[in-house]
Amino acid sequence: MNxxxxxxxxxxxxxxxxxxxxxxxxxxxxxxxxxxxSRNVRASYxxxxxxxxxxxxxxxxxxxxxxVNDAYRFNREYSSVLYSPVIGYFxxxxxxxxxERQMNSYLSGQSSAQFFEQINALLDGxxxxxxxxxxxxxxxxxxxxxxALGARKGAVVAIEPAxxxxxxxxxxxxxxxxxxxAHLYGPVTDNYQALVEDEDQPLINRAISGDLxxxxxxxxxxxxxxxxxxGQYTTASELENPQRYRLPRTFSFxxxxxxxxxGKGETVTLETxxxxxxxxxxxxxxxxxxxxxxxxxxxxxGFGSELEIPLPVTPSIYPENLEDSQVALTGFGxxxxxxxxxxxxxxxxxxxxxxxxxxPQLIDLIVASNLNVLSQPEPQVFSSPMSKLTAGFxxxxxxxxxxSGAATKAQLEGVAVAGKTxxxxxxxxxxxxxxxxxxxxxxxxxxxxxxxxEDGGGAGQNGTGNQIAAPIARLVIEAALKR
Amino acid sequence: MSxxxxxxxxxxLLKAVPRSRNFEAVLLIWVAGIHAFALAQVQLAVLxxxxxxxxxxxxxxxxxxxIVHYVLRKHAVGADGLMLPLxxxxxxxGIAMIYRLDLAEIARGGIEVFADRQVWLSCFAMIVAAAxxxxxxxxxxxxxxxxxxxxxxxxxxxxxxxxxxxxxxxGATLWVGIGELSFQPGEVxxxxxxxxxxxxLVSKKDTLSEIGxxxxxMKVPRAKDLGPILLFWAASLGVLVLQRDxxxxxxxxxxxxxxxxxxxxxxxxxxxxLTMMVTGALVASRVFDYVGRRFDAWLDPFAAENYNAAGxxxxxxxxxxxxxxxxxxxxxxxxxxxQLIPLAESDFILAAIGEELGMAGLxxxxxxxxxxxxxxxxxxxxxxxxxxxxxxxxxxxxxGLQLFVVASGVMGLLPMTGLTTPFMxxxxxxxxxNWVIIALLLxxxxxxxxxxxx
Numbered sequence: 001m002n003x004x005x006x007x008x009x010x011x012x013x014x015x016x017x018x019x020x021x022x023x024x025x026x027x028x029x030x031x032x033x034x035x036x037x038s039r040n041v042r043a044s045y046x047x048x049x050x051x052x053x054x055x056x057x058x059x060x061x062x063x064x065x066x067x068v069n070d071a072y073r074f075n076r077e078y079s080s081v082l083y084s085p086v087i088g089y090f091x092x093x094x095x096x097x098x099x100e101r102q103m104n105s106y107l108s109g110q111s112s113a114q115f116f117e118q119i120n121a122l123l124d125g126x127x128x129x130x131x132x133x134x135x136x137x138x139x140x141x142x143x144x145x146x147x148a149l150g151a152r153k154g155a156v157v158a159i160e161p162a163x164x165x166x167x168x169x170x171x172x173x174x175x176x177x178x179x180x181x182a183h184l185y186g187p188v189t190d191n192y193q194a195l196v197e198d199e200d201q202p203l204i205n206r207a208i209s210g211d212l213x214x215x216x217x218x219x220x221x222x223x224x225x226x227x228x229x230x231g232q233y234t235t236a237s238e239l240e241n242p243q244r245y246r247l248p249r250t251f252s253f254x255x256x257x258x259x260x261x262x263g264k265g266e267t268v269t270l271e272t273x274x275x276x277x278x279x280x281x282x283x284x285x286x287x288x289x290x291x292x293x294x295x296x297x298x299x300x301x302g303f304g305s306e307l308e309i310p311l312p313v314t315p316s317i318y319p320e321n322l323e324d325s326q327v328a329l330t331g332f333g334x335x336x337x338x339x340x341x342x343x344x345x346x347x348x349x350x351x352x353x354x355x356x357x358x359x360p361q362l363i364d365l366i367v368a369s370n371l372n373v374l375s376q377p378e379p380q381v382f383s384s385p386m387s388k389l390t391a392g393f394x395x396x397x398x399x400x401x402x403x404s405g406a407a408t409k410a411q412l413e414g415v416a417v418a419g420k421t422x423x424x425x426x427x428x429x430x431x432x433x434x435x436x437x438x439x440x441x442x443x444x445x446x447x448x449x450x451x452x453x454e455d456g457g458g459a460g461q462n463g464t465g466n467q468i469a470a471p472i473a474r475l476v477i478e479a480a481l482k483r
Numbered sequence: 484m485s486x487x488x489x490x491x492x493x494x495x496l497l498k499a500v501p502r503s504r505n506f507e508a509v510l511l512i513w514v515a516g517i518h519a520f521a522l523a524q525v526q527l528a529v530l531x532x533x534x535x536x537x538x539x540x541x542x543x544x545x546x547x548x549x550i551v552h553y554v555l556r557k558h559a560v561g562a563d564g565l566m567l568p569l570x571x572x573x574x575x576x577g578i579a580m581i582y583r584l585d586l587a588e589i590a591r592g593g594i595e596v597f598a599d600r601q602v603w604l605s606c607f608a609m610i611v612a613a614a615x616x617x618x619x620x621x622x623x624x625x626x627x628x629x630x631x632x633x634x635x636x637x638x639x640x641x642x643x644x645x646x647x648x649x650x651x652x653x654g655a656t657l658w659v660g661i662g663e664l665s666f667q668p669g670e671v672x673x674x675x676x677x678x679x680x681x682x683x684l685v686s687k688k689d690t691l692s693e694i695g696x697x698x699x700x701m702k703v704p705r706a707k708d709l710g711p712i713l714l715f716w717a718a719s720l721g722v723l724v725l726q727r728d729x730x731x732x733x734x735x736x737x738x739x740x741x742x743x744x745x746x747x748x749x750x751x752x753x754x755x756x757l758t759m760m761v762t763g764a765l766v767a768s769r770v771f772d773y774v775g776r777r778f779d780a781w782l783d784p785f786a787a788e789n790y791n792a793a794g795x796x797x798x799x800x801x802x803x804x805x806x807x808x809x810x811x812x813x814x815x816x817x818x819x820x821x822q823l824i825p826l827a828e829s830d831f832i833l834a835a836i837g838e839e840l841g842m843a844g845l846x847x848x849x850x851x852x853x854x855x856x857x858x859x860x861x862x863x864x865x866x867x868x869x870x871x872x873x874x875x876x877x878x879x880x881x882x883g884l885q886l887f888v889v890a891s892g893v894m895g896l897l898p899m900t901g902l903t904t905p906f907m908x909x910x911x912x913x914x915x916x917n918w919v920i921i922a923l924l925l926x927x928x929x930x931x932x933x934x935x936x937x
Contacts, residue, residue, distance in 0.1 A: 004745040005863045015887045022894040026806045027842040034807030042808045185591035
């Protein structure tokens, strides 16, 4: 019987050897790959144990990790909901979003730039302290945008045209990140679930992501830029001016929002059509230019690009393979044209910066806990979507639009404001999406802004971009110029 | 004993009574130290301070282990000196890990804690073990009633299906409950089955191995000899299939195979048995939905559909993440996130060990199990009595196989089955059953020692 006992012993040994081999495979060979799996929350948990860096606005922390006496050692405290869409949240149980997510390696002290700090920490046995991230946001402009938007759903984005620095980014409704940063599992997951299920989607930063919006008439800036850049049109070019226009090969008609012709004449100049924001001439202009030329112009301005500012921006869309009838609708920003507010601010910023579009950026400075500057992004050119001449023409038309055209509610005393409104339709009975985009002062622009208000700002199909979005932009511009 | 030569005296001296029990005492003190150290580390890492709470998780098991030691000194003086310290070491580390998981649960506001119960259950299990050693002065009495043991095993297995007292937890009908108390009769049944197999096979081993018709170079035993054992085996297996417990079926099947192989020395049984086992598993994976899901989860745990499915691979993947986080030397007790693994305190405690003690710690734990099993096999190897040899090989193999099946499930080597980790996992039935196994093995090893003395 001893032979059998020995064999059973051998069999058990072989079985245990298989376990040893499997453990080695998991814990040595595959450990790095398993650690990186996106479903493995340990990496983010690990970072919770070190003192995470603060996020600063104009030198003042808006998020800080405060030492507390529990297992996770630090509590992440968010000082204001104004910044929630940008900063996002850092949660033990619900992951991370926003700057907290994108800048995690710096904030948690794990970035390669902090290598020597990590070595030091290893030697003296203390955990690494995360780096602080300073944003380009201007607190006064951010506050003005937050207040101006009020209780309405929508977003405001403001950019410094010469550098691409994002001065304000507001999205409403938003959330209180403190609800997700607590250390109690039950309440935090309940809060998270409630936010996820909220129909108003407060966790979405509407300025750069979400379902995007129809740009409405603000898209006429892109079409006008494409026309001027084509060399076949000037601001004085005469466009046909019927009262209504039958979409090619359909039985549908396009009308101007007034329901009348665009001025008295048989024809109307490109300039007047833009200032008065007439749909019929722009629908016909779009068909004449063609899908390809409009899309090329749009893409130069950022459409279709996966920007990281460093938050990932949902690419704005100019649709493909269109019928002429559809091209006509895109001429005034309808059909399947979808944009983010940031994209429309970039359109204005490129015009404001004399045809040079700067890459938008939210990060001003990253400073390690020992005050070494780890990173300081320089302004970068994104593209040159139009000539200086075209930019100058568009600026003049936008200023006239504010002074005497369709965007008069953005007027600011003593300052030449350039702007364009939009009132986008979403469906037969759905409330409009209201827009304003523009910049100021027109002669030396300091700020380019885009405002979007959802659900007609509460006015259903009665509100217009000029009535509701333009005054918000005016307040934002005013705050920017006070500085 | 009067005229021993020098060559026989030395081994006898080494096996001499005081040495063996004193050796055990020294080891027990050492192990109690490791137990205390693990608890201290948990407190320092999680609470950042040491508190007197630690004593509660340390003293009762340590004192009870000392009581078992005392009983052995009095009533089984020649018993193996390694088994008690090894089993206590596993039990103590299990308590430390469960305590650590409890602290994490409390930190996140939960109320489901296990360590306090585990302390009392461990003490109870060890007391039962001491009682077995004390009350069964000669294990050969067990040989007299093999059929009774077999019948009791089947009866116990069927209990959970009985009305009123039967309980279904996590889809498996394995529990019997009376009020607040519940236990898994399947755990105790495995001991009774081993006794039955050993008793039966000892009386039939000659006919089973010698008589039979030749079929393709193999001798197939007569149905008459094989019949009763197949009947008992099928009955126990049938009950398990009905109760949806794959792990225990595999365990009993393995026990049955190893014992019949040891008794007869015929590889035919192993070959036929393994074929039946694999075929059975494949058929079950087609026939039973829950087995099929386990197979899918095992084959591709990282696929989104398996990961997100109810009863899918989420638990396995979390265990793998944890073990990967542990790397070679582990995060240290209290340094990792084993609380993220569902059931880390019971079925998946090895993954928690792998995370916090690392591959090194996991290897050490596996080595302790292997050493414990080897001690059992050693008894089987040296005991002069066939019943004792069969019983000890069956009992020690069952510990080894159970650990292998549960560890394979945790690591993704085999599909997941619902078995507990012997001595470490939270749960009373498993603790009691495994401590009784230790008691029986100690009793058998003592009788082996006495034979040498004669």
